[in-house]
Amino acid sequence: MPRNRHDVDRDAKIAEIREAAVGLLRAGGYPALSHSAVAKELGLARTAVTWYFATKDDLFAAALADIYVADLGTPPADGDVMARLRWAVERLTALQPLTHALHERARHSPAAAELEAAFQEGLCTRLRALLAPHVAADRLDRVTTTVIVFVEGLLVQPRTTGDRLDLLEFLVTDLIGASGRS
Known part of the structure; x- marks a missing residue:
């Protein structure tokens, strides 16, 4: 049975998803980014990613903001x-x-x-x-x-x-x- 989302630290999961999205953006740009690609990278179901980032653009903006801060x-x-x-x-x-x-x-x-x-x-x-x-x-x-x-x-x-x-x-x-x- 899958874990209940209440067992997951929300901030830690968001950070983990953003970090994976940053890696995908750096490696392949916007076309490489998707909920499915992030889910695959993290070993999650696609719906787990959409739970935190409803759209690809939400995920893109969050990851790109991290890249801008880093760079x-x-x-x-x-x-x-x-x-x-x-x-x-x-x-x-x-x-x-x-x-x-x-x-x-x-x-x-x-x-x-x-x-x-x-x-x-x-x-x-x-x-x-x-x-x-x-x-x-x-x-x-x-x-x-x-x-x-x-x-x-x-x-x-x-x-x-x-x-x-x-x-x-x-x-x-x-x-x-x-x-x-x-």
Whole structure:
């Protein structure tokens, strides 16, 4: 007879499911993620996964949030503006297929739309704080928006790492009017 769900620590089971979903996303992107794949990975019935995450997009948003925290949660504490931006752009480049899937799913899924909005807000807040010492207050929002739009475009174009970083440095040097050094 199967165990009653009351015997299962809810938080521990959610963490276990999210961890398996993260592994699937990292290995195969959005197409690799499914309730069935997570259940198989954990040796559970598919319904056990849907008990905690009703839709694939709920599962996707939870797992992608974990990936964002792991990959973008701890930027370098020191270093000049360019070093910190290079760090972020390289991580965002690696995450681009998942971020693109998030953007696509946000059109149809409240969970994905909520994560996308929180992700964008978090990036804007962090970038604004990074640029604030180098940009006049009356230009800060516009410069922040310009850098974000530029980076988003940079991420979807097929460019080498060197090209991406050269263009980023050119933008920051010209837009901020300094070397970007703190």
